[in-house]
Amino acid sequence: MGRATLYVPGLSSMADVATIASLNILGEVAKKTAQFGTPLIVPTSDPxxxxxxxxxxxxxxxAAGRPDAFHQDIVFFVTDQQFAFAAAVDGIMTREKPATNFLIGMFWAESLILAETGAATGAIQIAGTDAIAQLPFFITACDYTLxxxxxxxxxxxISREPVLLGAIKAQDYxxxxxxxxxxxxxxxxxxxxLPVLKWL
Amino acid sequence: MQRRIPLIIVLLTGIFGAVAFFVPYPAIRNADEIMRNDVQRIITAFSLVLGVGSIVQHHLLKIRRKAQFWPYSYITIVALVITAIIGVFGGIDVTRPGVLPTRVGNFSFHIQTIYSNMMVPLAATMFSLLAFFMSSAAYRAFRARNLEATLLLLAAFILMLGAVPLGRFIHHRLPAFAEWILAVPNTASKRGILFGVELGIFATSLKIILGIERGWLGGGGK
Structure with a gap:
């Protein structure tokens, strides 16, 4: 008990829809950590x-009724250099030993470096990305993968908002x-x- | 009003971005180029100040509180300040020195030298760790604990055999079969995921442009 939750919103910029989706999830995760008084660590790679x-x-x-629990140190900028960011987050994982690691957003080659280090520290890991090349790494090294x-x-x-849930139903249709x-x-x-048969 | 202004900006720029993609009129295309390149670069340059401010604040706070492993924060701050001074006053190019001399005898500490001799090898070291992480991840993935893991192990085994000369000795059609696994079932599943991703991007973009999804504003759906 009392161990932190680490949330990495990927390495891409706000121009990436995956980053925006990740920040939406971060909002819900932050509400939970505020409710339970769990320390939250959010390192970012884009200002x-x-x-x-x-x-x-x-x-x-x-929104969770704990504005006093928020402090400037929760979210911080690390670097926009890919492997320097991976090294910094790996350092946080090994030093702080978070109980839960969220790796949600856009990731590249650093995905496995982060996920394997997190697995080595014994944290529960929840990953999510739309980068198809990185999905096998997350599925292998994390407990749950979006x-x-x-x-x-x-x-x-998570938000259970009818309008947003309706959009998901529309996507499925x-x-x-x-x-x-x-x-x-x-x-x-x-x-x-048709001529398409010639290609088969 | 604090929420309405960002929402209006997103609505207008979002609609403009979508329209510019379909309208081939040069004036609109030029305006779109300016928005995508120049405006974005200016915003990024300003946001960098916020980033540097965040690093400094984060580490100074750690030092002040004597938080766990606080001496590391000194290293970050000192490295940041020294690199910034050399970068700003030492000139952009080794051949065009700035006001700060970046060479003492044969020893160069120009920003380009620092980048090539410190940043690049350090990044390469992190990247090379991937090889070891891959082997440990592969070991975990290939343990045949359930049907999916067994299928994964089998497919990987066939693919690896198909890629080496030994595979051809075992059966002459093995490399072709390995190629088929990559080209047909693998591509089909990848495309299935891609369909979902593209629809998800489309739906999320629409929700953001129309102001239905407001989580990025920090206020959830309210």
């Missing part, structure tokens, strides 16, 4: 992400429609002997 993350955490602490679109659905799912269209047109192409 704009740092500013937004700080506001998100501050608002969440206020795969692709689950990253975007997660914040709506769109996916079903796209699948039907792909299957139907593939069958039509095969049936009508």
């Amino acid at each position: 704009i992400v740092y500013t937004v993350a700080r506001e998100v955490v501050k608002e969440s602490y206020t 795969i692709g679109e689950e990253l975007y659905a997660a914040s709506a799912y 769109a996916k079903a429609l796209i699948t039907i269209i792909i299957v139907a047109f593939s069958l039509i192409a095969l049936g009508l002997n």
Whole structure:
């Protein structure tokens, strides 16, 4: 008990939708840490992400009725250099030994370095990314992984807001429609002997 | 009002970005280029001040509180200040020195020298750790604990055999089978995930532009 929660919102900028989705989840995570009085550590690799993350955490602490528990040290900027950031976060993991590591957002080659170090410290790890190349690393090294679109659905799912949940349902319908269209047109192409057959 | 202004800015820039993508009119394309490159660069330059401020504040606070491992914070602050001074006053290029001399005899401490001889090797060291982490992760993944892990182990085994000359000796069609695993089931599942990701990006972008999703403002849906 009393060990910290580490939240890494990826290494991308605010221009990346995955980062925005990650910050939405951070808001809900911060509410929980504020409620239970758990220390929260949020290292960031982009100055704009740092500013937004700080506001998100501050608002969440206020919404949870614990504005006094928020301090400037929770969210901080580390560096925008990929491996320097990985080294700094690895250092935080080994020194502070957080009980939970959230690795949610956009990651590149540093994903496995972070996830394996976290696994070595014995933390429960929850990862989420839409970077397909990094998903196998997270699935291997983390306890729970949000795969692709689950990253975007997660914040709506946690917040339980009807409008946001409705958007997820619409996405599922769109996916079903796209699948039907792909299957139907593939069958039509095969049936009508279109030039597509020459490529098969 | 504190919330309304950012929402209006997001709505206008979001709609403009989407329109500019479909409208080939040069004036709109130019304005879009300026927004994407120049405006974004200016904002990033200003935000860097916030970033540096955050690092300094974070580490000074640690030193003041004598928090755990606080002496490391001195190293960060000293390195930041020295590098900034050399970078600002030492000139951009080794051939064009600034007001600060960056060479004592044969010893150079120019910003480019520091970058090439400290930052690059340190980053390469971190990157090379990946090889060891990969082997430990592979060991964990390949333990056949359940059906999925067994399938993963089997697929990886076939792929590895298919990629080396031994695979051809075992069966002449093994490399082709390994290639098929990569090209068909692997690509199909990747594309399935991609469909979901693209739809998720589209839906989230729309929610942000229309102000339905306001978590990034720090106030949840309120």
